[in-house]
Amino acid sequence: MKNDQRLPGRRMLLRLAAGLGTAGAVRVIAADPAGAPSPTSAPVAGAAGPRSAPRARPSAYRLRPMTAGAPPRFRPAAPPVRTRPFEKLPEIGHAMVLTFDDGPDPLYTPHILATLREHDVRAMFFLCGEMAHDHQDLVRAIAADGHTIGNHTWTHPLVTELSRAGIRDEIGRTSEVIEKITGGAPLWFRAPYAVWNRNSFEIGAELGMEPMAWTVDTLDWTEPGVGTIVRRVREGAAPGVVVLSHDAGGNRSQSVTALRRYLPELLADGYRITVPQRR
Numbered sequence: 001m002k003n004d005q006r007l008p009g010r011r012m013l014l015r016l017a018a019g020l021g022t023a024g025a026v027r028v029i030a031a032d033p034a035g036a037p038s039p040t041s042a043p044v045a046g047a048a049g050p051r052s053a054p055r056a057r058p059s060a061y062r063l064r065p066m067t068a069g070a071p072p073r074f075r076p077a078a079p080p081v082r083t084r085p086f087e088k089l090p091e092i093g094h095a096m097v098l099t100f101d102d103g104p105d106p107l108y109t110p111h112i113l114a115t116l117r118e119h120d121v122r123a124m125f126f127l128c129g130e131m132a133h134d135h136q137d138l139v140r141a142i143a144a145d146g147h148t149i150g151n152h153t154w155t156h157p158l159v160t161e162l163s164r165a166g167i168r169d170e171i172g173r174t175s176e177v178i179e180k181i182t183g184g185a186p187l188w189f190r191a192p193y194a195v196w197n198r199n200s201f202e203i204g205a206e207l208g209m210e211p212m213a214w215t216v217d218t219l220d221w222t223e224p225g226v227g228t229i230v231r232r233v234r235e236g237a238a239p240g241v242v243v244l245s246h247d248a249g250g251n252r253s254q255s256v257t258a259l260r261r262y263l264p265e266l267l268a269d270g271y272r273i274t275v276p277q278r279r
């Protein structure tokens with residue numbers, strides 16, 4: 001599959017997304033396996049513009065409208081609704097968050113899971129609903145290993161090209177399939193291509209989710225070489241950093257191999273690898 005297409009107009013959309021203003025803070029707690037989590041406040045991260053998180057546009061799935069009049073099934077995110085995503089999590093201390101987008105994929109996700117299991121760390125997986133629906137055993141495996149599952153829309157569209165109803169369909173159906181498989185609806189949402197708009201923030205909040213971007217983009221989807229991916233993670237490593245990689249959407253063998261190198265190196269450097277938790 002080809003996954004490196006840049007969508008026309010993306011630069012303009014990013015500028016629009018970046019101009020949405022500032023937001024308040026929500027309370028998150030750092031998941032610390034060594035002790036009780038401590039509540040802290042997570043301020044809005046800096047203005048560094050996140051880059052793309054490509055995935056081949058799926059072809060087979062046809063969106064169906066949401067059931068009209070369905071009762072709300074998700075508790076809303078803490079007000080006020082954010083107008084920017086979290087990009088880093090300074091409250092987690094000397095720890096980092098590893099995130100994997102676009103899956104699950106039977107070729108790569110099991111290897112990612114095995115490496116995380118080997119080092120007994122938890123990560124975040126932002127799943128596409130379509131992939132989750134097609135690989136439910138992998139969704140269960142991710143959840144069973146204690147990882148945090150986030151919502152990455154059903155078909156990986158540019159949400160800015162969708163109507164409000166269309167966004168709700170993409171995000172809502174994904175939350176529903178994840179809840180159906182794992183028993184819990186996701187609490188975090190990541191817009192494809194890091195392109196957000198007000199509707200996506202509002203609908204994500206209505207569905208109980210906070211928006212999560214990242215600090216360090218490995219650009220692993222460009223297949224830059226294992227050494228380059230490792231170097232990007234190591235050079236970007238700092239407390240509270242969120243790392244973006246992909247476990248689906250193309251050949252992700254470099255992502256798999258790179259994780260096997262940089263994860264033990266981060267741990268040797270004294271970083272905890274953790275996931276944020278909301279309450």
Ligand SMILES: [Zn+2]
Pocket residue numbers: 053054055101102152156192193
């Ligand atoms: Zn993506």
